[in-house]
Amino acid sequence: MVDMEFTAWFGKIKLDSEGKIEDCDFFDKDPEKLAKLVVELEDDVQAVPLKRADLRDAALECGFVELDEEYDILLRDVCIRAAKSQISQTDTDDSRIIQAVQALDDIDKNVNELSERLFEWYGRYFPELDMTGEELARFVSAYGSRANVPEEHRLSEKASQSMGAELSFADEELLRAFANNICSLYDTRRYIENYINTSMGSVAPNLCNVTGASIGARLMSMAGSLQKLAAFPSSTVQVIGASRALFKHLRSKAPSPKHGIIFNNPVIKNAPWWQRGKLARALASKISLAARTDFYSGELSPSIKEALDRKLESIRRANPNPPKRELQTKPQGKGGKKTHRGKRKGGKR
Amino acid sequence: MSVKELHRGIYELDINDRKVLATKNIMPGLSVYGERLIKDDGIEYRQWDPSRSKLGAMVLKNFENPIEPDSTVLYLGAASGTTVSHVSDILTDGLVYAVEFSPRTMRDLIQLCDQRPNIIPILADANKPQSYAHIVEKADVIFQDVAQPNQSEIAAINSKYFLEEHGHLMLSIKSRSIDTVASPKKVFKEEVRKLESDFDIEFEVLQRKELDPFHEDHLGLVARMFVDDEE
Numbered sequence: 001m002v003d004m005e006f007t008a009w010f011g012k013i014k015l016d017s018e019g020k021i022e023d024c025d026f027f028d029k030d031p032e033k034l035a036k037l038v039v040e041l042e043d044d045v046q047a048v049p050l051k052r053a054d055l056r057d058a059a060l061e062c063g064f065v066e067l068d069e070e071y072d073i074l075l076r077d078v079c080i081r082a083a084k085s086q087i088s089q090t091d092t093d094d095s096r097i098i099q100a101v102q103a104l105d106d107i108d109k110n111v112n113e114l115s116e117r118l119f120e121w122y123g124r125y126f127p128e129l130d131m132t133g134e135e136l137a138r139f140v141s142a143y144g145s146r147a148n149v150p151e152e153h154r155l156s157e158k159a160s161q162s163m164g165a166e167l168s169f170a171d172e173e174l175l176r177a178f179a180n181n182i183c184s185l186y187d188t189r190r191y192i193e194n195y196i197n198t199s200m201g202s203v204a205p206n207l208c209n210v211t212g213a214s215i216g217a218r219l220m221s222m223a224g225s226l227q228k229l230a231a232f233p234s235s236t237v238q239v240i241g242a243s244r245a246l247f248k249h250l251r252s253k254a255p256s257p258k259h260g261i262i263f264n265n266p267v268i269k270n271a272p273w274w275q276r277g278k279l280a281r282a283l284a285s286k287i288s289l290a291a292r293t294d295f296y297s298g299e300l301s302p303s304i305k306e307a308l309d310r311k312l313e314s315i316r317r318a319n320p321n322p323p324k325r326e327l328q329t330k331p332q333g334k335g336g337k338k339t340h341r342g343k344r345k346g347g348k349r
Numbered sequence: 350m351s352v353k354e355l356h357r358g359i360y361e362l363d364i365n366d367r368k369v370l371a372t373k374n375i376m377p378g379l380s381v382y383g384e385r386l387i388k389d390d391g392i393e394y395r396q397w398d399p400s401r402s403k404l405g406a407m408v409l410k411n412f413e414n415p416i417e418p419d420s421t422v423l424y425l426g427a428a429s430g431t432t433v434s435h436v437s438d439i440l441t442d443g444l445v446y447a448v449e450f451s452p453r454t455m456r457d458l459i460q461l462c463d464q465r466p467n468i469i470p471i472l473a474d475a476n477k478p479q480s481y482a483h484i485v486e487k488a489d490v491i492f493q494d495v496a497q498p499n500q501s502e503i504a505a506i507n508s509k510y511f512l513e514e515h516g517h518l519m520l521s522i523k524s525r526s527i528d529t530v531a532s533p534k535k536v537f538k539e540e541v542r543k544l545e546s547d548f549d550i551e552f553e554v555l556q557r558k559e560l561d562p563f564h565e566d567h568l569g570l571v572a573r574m575f576v577d578d579e580e
């Protein structure tokens with residue numbers, strides 16, 4: 001009785017409950033095709049029975065190959081092809097990531113503008129609606145006119161009692177189409193983010209490990225390349241992305257920028273203000289090291305992150321309380337104004 | 350010059366009273382990573398630097414080496430293939446599956462595989478044996494040098510999927526990858542304990558020794574998978 005099916009590099013094997021071969025269904029003996037399959041199976045991990053016939057035994061027993069040597073030669077050919085194609089796929093260079101980061105910024109700019117338009121436009125018909133951004137776009141795309149908001153929706157009451165204008169059919173169609181476009185921009189945004197996350201893992205594994213894919217990619221993008229980032233002293237790394245804050249400082253006597261985009265790392269963002277400078281310095285120094293390691297060896301070396309964690313911990317322990325002398329009431333680096341689009345600003349720092 | 354076979358396929362050359370570890374080059378004329386090629390009596394040897402190879406260090410520290418010329422070896426953490434190339438020399442009638450997860454390093458490893466007939470490259474994460482179970486056959490020996498915090502888990506799951514009954518596990522444990530502050534002795538003890546009792550397969554640790562002076566704070570370990578012969 002067939003109990004388990006398992007796909008090997010040379011074919012599908014059916015196993016009984018003891019792991020013995022019931023049946024074997026070979027693939028073509030075409031190395032190129034087999035290599036493609038090997039890669040697919042690596043990405044799309046199958047459930048593997050622990051009790052299973054040995055692959056080589058299966059291939060010989062079922063007659064996929066006649067001899068051990070034939071098995072070796074074909075398998076080697078297939079795996080070398082597979083590894084080569086994986087490398088050309090996964091080893092995207094930093095410039096592709098940088099393009100993706102910039103595309104992300106373009107989308108943000110556009111999607112924010114479009115969302116604001118939608119907010120104003122749709123607001124004429126449903127001013128009581130308390131949504132913005134993606135949530136608003138999804139809402140409009142789903143319902144259009146207030147009349148379509150279903151009864152069980154938390155806003156159905158507001159919708160039926162709204163003092164907004166009536167939405168004509170033509171306007172409704174238009175607004176929905178407009179909202180659909182915004183939604184698809186948000187989808188693309190997510191798609192690009194995923195792309196950055198995965199490619200950073202192979203292009204800059206240490207940078208990724210130390211400060212996360214998104215900030216790491218942004219640093220590369222602002223530096224211009226991984227090579228340039230690797231060449232920066234860590235004091236520069238610390239203020240990359242701070243130029244806007246710097247101009248603001250020059251114009252309006254705002255506090256001088258202490259941190260660039262690495263400030264967005266939760267390690268610093270969530271720290272009490274008096275620790276931030278020290279934490280940022282420690283982070284920047286490990287980011288530098290990580291970028292260099294990525295550029296020169298490309299191997300993940302977990303010790304960088306470990307050393308960073310230790311350093312951060314010791315900074316926290318050494319500075320548990322705010323310094324007394326400075327009578328500062330306002331935490332640094334935070335403007336007073338808060339708008340409903342605060343998120344967008346944070347993302348662009 | 351005199352040649353002594355320390356183990357099948359592994360030699361100690363005595364060159365003017367200097368002892369040199371080496372393997373017989375199965376691809377005469379080709380040096381892999383800049384190591385010296387030494388000819389004697391028509392046979393070419395490749396010098397094997399124990400300070401660049403955990404396995405080389407284990408040999409010099411008198412570990413019982415389970416790798417025989419006809420073994421099937423699963424090598425986890427192959428890097429660019431420094432050690433794998435010597436394993437390939439030893440396996441005149443065997444095969445080594447070389448798993449490495451950094452694409453950058455894999456690039457070098459593939460060049461080695463292109464030169465040699467008995468290395469199968471696999472770009473994969475050793476944490477996920479299912480992702481290469483469609484490629485790897487049962488292995489007589491698993492050699493692991495991954496420098497990861499969860500080294501013993503990686504060894505255990507791979508053994509579970511691929512190690513032949515009574516097969517051998519050779520492990521290089523780097524204490525600093527597991528705990529950067531604790532004393533290496535303590536880390537090693539804990540790792541050995543884990544290996545012996547934390548997993549649903551059992552290992553009998555046959556030998557363990559630190560790999561100094563070749564590698565600081567590294568433990569070498571050879572274990573055999575323990576199987577209940579109930580039937």
Ligand SMILES: C[S@@+](CC[C@H](N)C(=O)[O-])C[C@H]1O[C@@H](n2cnc3c(N)ncnc32)[C@H](O)[C@@H]1O
Pocket residue numbers: 299300401402403404425426427428429430431432433448449450451454473474475476494495496497
């Ligand atoms: C210390 S080096 C190995 C050196 C090699 N054994 C030699 O002697 O030539 C460790 C290697 O393991 C790889 N590695 C680390 N974690 C891994 C994992 N989970 N799966 C596969 N390879 C891994 C690293 O990329 C690195 O190349």
